[in-house]
Amino acid sequence: MKNLDIDQLLQEIFDDGPEFSVKQRFEDKITEYGISKTKALKLLNIDKDVFAEILDGTAKQPNLIHIVKVAEFLDIDVHKFIKMVLKNQSSDNIASIDRARKVKFLMKNFDVKALTKRGFFDSGDDIDHLVQKVLSYFGFDSIAEYESQVVEPLYSRSKRPFSDKMKDFWVRSAYQTFGLINNPNSYDRELLKDTLVKIKPYSQDVNNGLYIVSRALYNAGLTVIFQDYFETTHVRGATFNINGKPCIVITDYLKKYPNLWFTLLHELHHVLFDYETVISNNFHLSDDQDLFLIEEKANSFARDYFLPIEGFHYIKHYINNPYMVERFAKEQEIHPSLIYSFYTWYQNELYGKNFYGAFKEHYPTCKSAVSKLNPITWKEESIKDASKKIKEVFELK
Structure with missing residues (x-):
């Protein structure tokens, strides 16, 4: 028997598919073999009541050995037969399977405790609400759609520890946002260099400076967004390569206004001088665990600039x-x-x-400096809604 793909199996039992009558298949087989039902069950060494529960979906915990034997007798692929049996379970059993699938989805991909603390989840939410919150935020209709379209894993370059779930969430959020914004301007490195030398004075304008600079960078084909800092991630900023164009995330690291400008210039250094490395890895996180770029060069660049x-x-x-x-x-x-x-x-x-x-x-405060950028805080908006507002800000005539 080939190895069972449990993830695929759980997904398939909730997909709509053609109806299949196991009972009718059994009747056809005993007719083909020329034996009675009683004889067939005796040969299979399965009690008739147990067999009936398997077919009717009333067995609370169907015996796997019995299921395999019946599948072989009916000449049905075991994977397909298990799916049929599961599809035919009682509503209570289906609900328990669905809950297990949702629990696994949440535990595998998200740090529920940390996200609740940050206000993304409500503390009183049940499993269904938690899953729906995630799907709505990322813009998917189902777990299957999420798992088929979200790059997995985005962050990991090695076996990822539990603590990286928040980093993955942060990266996925930025990745989806940049994809939806989809900057229509071609990346112009020379225009970026011309813009760079003009950035410094805008730091004096707390309420509008970062907004004006971000719009200028957008016209050069480089998109800048703001996402709240996650304490457990140690990510102060990031540079992405999305659709062949550089994209930057800045955060309110340490909640200090100067760090917004320092992070922006730090990431601009990566765009100008390390972009080939960013492209090869899809993105670069500026954190205290970086292994791929020399962070001190970017730090020195930002310090010397200001x-x-x-x-x-x-x-x-x-x-x-x-x-x-x-x-x-x-x-x-x-x-x-x-x-x-x-x-x-x-x-x-x-x-x-x-x-x-x-x-x-x-x-x-950082709040006034980033307010016009429609900062992503994970409290209410979906990525789709937030991305639409950010795009409107950058393309406002």
């Missing part, structure tokens, strides 16, 4: 004078919070001093 070390050595003498910091920030054409942010990094890197708790009053 505040090279010479700027730090100048401003460190005046860092406690808000007036001097603001004036210096205007000279550098950046928001003052970036001065404070890079100052704390340089102090730690060069002198081992921790200033990360300082200057909080000078940091704008």
Whole structure:
């Protein structure tokens, strides 16, 4: 007997298919063999009541050995016969099988506890509601459709541990969003380079700067979206290759405004200088577990773009004078919070001093900075609805 594909089997019993009468097939076979029903069951060593329960679907736990013997007697492929038997089960048995299938689907693909904590699931939801939430969010009508169309696994490049489920979810969300947005502009690397040198001053405009820059990048064939940061993933940003075009995700890592701009420039470095590697892997996650790209080069690129070390050595003498910091920030054409942010990094890197708790009053909130980008927070909208709104934002005339 060939190996049974349990996933396929469970999927097929819920698919519509031609009706097949096992009882009629049995009657035809005993007529063909010229034996009675009693004789057939005696030869098969199956009690007539047990046989009736198998055919009627009333057996709560059909004996697999009996099912295999009947399948052989009826000259039916065992896989097909099991499917017939399962399809013929009572409504209660079918419901229990369906529940098991849904539980496996959720446990295999999602960290339900973590997603509930983030507000994606409601704590009181039953299995049916949890599954429906996932399917609605990703835009699928059934588990079978989800499993046939979602790339699996997107994140894994090796055996994936349990903790990667949230990372997979985050990646799938971005992957589906970029696919639905489907930037119509051709990727123009030269236009991207021209746009890059003009980005810095827009960091000064907290409410509109990121939005304006993202629209300019969209016209260069590069799509930027914002997704909430998942604490367990350690993913601060990501670069994707979707339909042959670069796409970037930025997050509210550490909930600090300067990190939005730092992450954007970090990912733009990957687009400009590491894109062939991104293409070969479909995407690159900027996290603390990266094995494929040299993250420090991208970090240095972003730091030097906003505040090279010479700027730090100048401003460190005046860092406690808000007036001097603001004036210096205007000279550098950046928001003052970036001065404070890079100052704390340089102090730690060069002198081992921790200033990360300082200057909080000078940091704008991320919420106002990304609001016009229709941020994906996983609370209410489906990916389809969110992608439509993002596309409208980028293509607004």
